[in-house]
Amino acid sequence: xxxxxxxxxxxxxxxxxxxxxxxxxxxxxxxxxxxxxxxxxxxxxxxxxxxxxxxxxxxxxxxxxxxxxxxxxxxxxxxxxxxxxxxxxxxxxxxxxxxxxxxxxxxxxxxxxxxxxxxxxxxxxxxxxxxxxxxxxxxxxxxxxxxxxxxxxxxxxxxxxxxxxxxxxxxxxxxxxxxxxxxxxxxxxxxxxxxxxxxxxxxxxxxxxxxxxxxxxxxxxxxxxxxxxxxxxxxxxxxxxxxxxxxxxxxxxxxxxxxxxxxxxxxxxxxxxxxxxxxxxxxxxxxxxxxxxxxxxxxxxxxxxxxxxxxxxxxxxxxxxxxxxxxxxxxxxxxxxxxxxxxxxxxxxxxxxxxxxxxxxxxxxxxxxxxxxxxxxxxxxxxxxxxxxxxxxxxxxxxxxxxxxxxxxxxxxxxxxxx
Numbered sequence: 437x438x439x440x441x442x443x444x445x446x447x448x449x450x451x452x453x454x455x456x457x458x459x460x461x462x463x464x465x466x467x468x469x470x471x472x473x474x475x476x477x478x479x480x481x482x483x484x485x486x487x488x489x490x491x492x493x494x495x496x497x498x499x500x501x502x503x504x505x506x507x508x509x510x511x512x513x514x515x516x517x518x519x520x521x522x523x524x525x526x527x528x529x530x531x532x533x534x535x536x537x538x539x540x541x542x543x544x545x546x547x548x549x550x551x552x553x554x555x556x557x558x559x560x561x562x563x564x565x566x567x568x569x570x571x572x573x574x575x576x577x578x579x580x581x582x583x584x585x586x587x588x589x590x591x592x593x594x595x596x597x598x599x600x601x602x603x604x605x606x607x608x609x610x611x612x613x614x615x616x617x618x619x620x621x622x623x624x625x626x627x628x629x630x631x632x633x634x635x636x637x638x639x640x641x642x643x644x645x646x647x648x649x650x651x652x653x654x655x656x657x658x659x660x661x662x663x664x665x666x667x668x669x670x671x672x673x674x675x676x677x678x679x680x681x682x683x684x685x686x687x688x689x690x691x692x693x694x695x696x697x698x699x700x701x702x703x704x705x706x707x708x709x710x711x712x713x714x715x716x717x718x719x720x721x722x723x724x725x726x727x728x729x730x731x732x733x734x735x736x737x738x739x740x741x742x743x744x745x746x747x748x749x750x751x752x753x754x755x756x757x758x759x760x761x762x763x764x765x766x767x768x769x770x771x772x773x774x775x776x777x778x779x780x781x782x783x784x785x786x787x788x789x790x791x792x793x794x795x796x797x798x799x800x801x802x803x804x805x806x807x808x809x810x811x812x813x814x815x816x817x818x819x820x821x822x823x824x825x826x827x828x829x830x831x832x833x834x835x836x837x838x839x840x841x842x843x844x845x846x847x848x849x850x851x852x853x854x855x
Contacts, residue, residue, distance in 0.1 A: 440562075440566050442466070442489065442519050445469050446465070451553075454523075455549065455550035457549075459546045460546040461539060462545075464518075465545060467518045467545075469488070469518050470488060471489075472559045472566070473559065476493055476495045484512070484516065484517055487518060490512060491559065497527075502532075502534045506534050506537075508535075510542065517544065520545070520547070521547045522546070522549065523549045524549065563604075564603060567601045567605060583608045584610075584644050587605045587606060587609055587644070588645075588654070591698040592653055592698070592705055597694055599693060611642055611655070611657075612642060613657035613690035617659055618688065619688050620687050621654070621655060621700030621702070622645070622655070622673075622683075623652070623653055623701070624681065625650075625651050625712070627676060627677070627680050642657040655697060657690060664687075665687040666684055666686065666729055670728075681725065681727075682727045683711050684729045684730070685729070686703055703730035707729060710736050711728045713837050714834050735830045736834060739751060739831055744834060755831050757828075759774055761811040762774050762777070763832075765807070771807075773807060773811070776801070
């Protein structure tokens, strides 16, 4: 990937503000700089891989003798450092003569900074410029040079990145979420290139999206004043075509760092996989697009952490241990006790809500609940049993959905049929 030269790095405004003075290595200013690091540790050379410019206040050199200082410079050169930038005037009153001499002997560029500029500002500006140069240079880039697709792919894959790089690549893709906004990850199937326009109905907020072979990925910036950013994105997606299946991640602060951006994208993609495999908890045919969220599938995600196949036997044991009598009754009588139990638990054991969702009368519901309690030998409303019963019901849907997918019923049609 193309990189900026040391000469170009030294010409950046943030470094010029620090009044740089070149003390050695004038013939090596056109070396490419791969990255800019700062370190006050004397053994800083051990952390270099080659191609870095090192910034230091010189604290590790203050009490060192002449030979130790020379060895420090030699180690930097041996590890492939492009140059050494030292702030003088605080820890070091001036650049030690032996450091200048050793750098000149090895041809290592040595720069003294005469004015104080925080290293974090220098490193961020320089690294952002390096990334921007690399992404706009002639190197072959993934996804046909689409900056949005390349960034979303890296974030969704959990690839190791850093904040200056993500900030620069985001800006190149035209995605600049305002301070105070919340970001919500999005993963969808069956949606066309109109995703950006659909989401912008939220009020013109920034959208970063791209289509991939398996799904469309996106990051949506929602104004922080909204009560529930996740619900806001879901409501907008509800206006998409009926064959769309979409899932959104959790809301994260736009300025929380690129790791949080990655987390909400990955949560959305995991939720979409579950939505396409596992029947929804609520009964009834799905009208319009199927839009869910990672929080709505929190229990499913926890039960399948590591993959459905890896957890299949454990989940099957949980189902049989907890719901065995109900499954045996259903097999013999064709009733719907397992789903009745889950709907009832998920709706706060409200008879009115449960009966409405199941499209049965309250008296019929009471009969089912009595049958369930009789078969299991417990009271459904017992708070101590809520976690176990709900987990077992959810595990039953996961195992059943996975089996139907293997049998060719999976996907959206499988979820609808199961519902």
